[in-house]
Amino acid sequence: MSDTNALEYWKSNIRIVLSLLGVWFFISFGCGILLVDTLDEIRIGGFKLGFWIAQQGAIFVFVILVYVYIYLMDKLDDAYNLNRDEVKTAEPGEEAQ
């Protein structure tokens, strides 16, 4: 891979990471801690919204974020033809000894 390609790949990578971390910060520190009392005004069933995000909702969002990351990075790798043939280097017999 040429140097300019590598640089572009890295820049796209950084963009993906930064935007996902933005969501990560907003949902956990923003909604779960800083805005929790305001969000508690809203009720959904037996939950106050802020309390729910802090104790459960944020965790669901974390899982989604990691999967979005996996999806976006796979797409990026494919666009730059990285990583495809490498899967074969794993030796499946190894771990079963």
Next chain:
Amino acid sequence: MSVQIWTFIFVFLTFGLYIGIAVWSRAGSTSDFYVAGGGVPPLANGMATAADWMSAASFISMAGLISFLGRDGTFYLMGWTGGYVLLALLLAPYLRKFGKFTVPDFIGDRYYSRTARLIAVFCAISVSFVYVCGQMQGAGIVFSRFLEVDITTGVIIGMAIVFFYAVLGGMKGITYTQVAQYCVLIFAFMVPAIFISILMTGIPIPQIGFGAELTEAYGGGYLLDRLDGMSQELGFAVYTEGQRSTQDVFFITAALMFGTAGLPHVIIRFFTVPNVRDARRSAGFALIFIAILYTTAPAVAAFARTNLINTVNNAEYTAMPEWFSKWETTNLISFNDKNGDGRIQYVGDPETNELEVNRDIMVLANPEIANLPNWVVALVAAGALAAALSTAAGLLLVISTSVAHDLMKRSFMPDISEKRELLYARMAIFIAVLVAGYVGINPPAYVAQVVAYAFGLAAASFFPAIVLGIFQKSMNKQGAVAGMIAGFLFTAGYIIYFKSLNPAMDNSQGWLLGISPEGIGTFGTLINLAVAWLVASFTPEPPEDVQAIVEEIRLPGEAIKH
């Protein structure tokens, strides 16, 4: 059948399983021993990471802590899961690409410096060691309560099992035992939670039951409203409202997140998968497997708290069920009839409160409090042991690789043969097991507390050094070393000052900016970053070949040949 017989059956079966796996997955080379030959499939690694991560503290103590902290307990929930987002996005893929055995390996090579490597070894060993002592203690409590053997015997049994599969199989043995342990622990955590959720709300999914209405038998109304009402009536804090200051919760959550991402025993799990793609995938699996327990825990906390108050408050002491007296003998619950009326007054006011409840009881005794069948009660014991032993094994491996690989092979005895290195690694585990066992049997009072501080220390030392090593090519050894030392000393100093030197000042007025020692690791992280940048700005750039390594790890593909 009695609880004890069920417990014996479960513990015997699960331990047999662990030993069987250990024999099947013996390690033949240092690569097997340190990183399971780098051939662990992502799904298996996800489970192993989850078991590695969820310790006695997650299984036994966390739900109980949240029970008593209410909304403030949030920092454990978000902190210990949000760190995985950082791990998945900022560390795991790059460290896998780097393709070595340990965290000090990365620090030492990236910062081309033996000093950096030795500091990393020191941090890895101290963080892991504090952590492992807590696991041994957890195993001891479970043995003594459920099998009614004394704590010493309990710890020795636990040590023997861990020793057997860790020494024999190294990372390979540990990985596949952890897969089994994950299954045992998640089953043991979920079954009672589902039972209780059905009992109290009629809904079999605890995550939903948490926000549902109670059944007629429990008086109806939303569970959380009911809990808020009861708490207020008895003078406790309102369950769904926070007591701690916002900035303290913010800092503690951040410290736990950065710490999670900087814990060596979690990071090295990502060295065991075949390639970068699999490293990303296994971080995803790990977070799902962890989230199952972590989203159930707050529900368990609310169920347990409601149940406890319902059962004990204003009840006749002599009419207490069997579990009450059993737990009294372990001193985890104690009743002092201050007003002499023979009834238990469980209230918020310390003057008139007559019941002291240890937080660990909330998970361990929860099935008994809810009157679940004996086999469910026994299952919890097997689950707690799986949680404690799996984490202990992962930590012991970090200690052993740090000694045999980083200290001997890479720092002081570069010429030793692979066979020799493997022997030293096994000896190091042996010694670490003995020391951890000793501390488990004779726990210093502060161990349980110190475990929480291990996160702050990991956050302030490793996390910034690794992230800078990947994302800032111009970061040099002087900057990284100065940053790690400054972060570690500041954090350790702050904790020691408030916990040992001047405990009288340990309150929100005495703290710096209202940040408790639990949250100071975040500040340490910032200091580490600031010092690293400052020092790096007036010292020479790293050499060409190091900059080339950084370029390399940013691209997925074949691991680097060093």
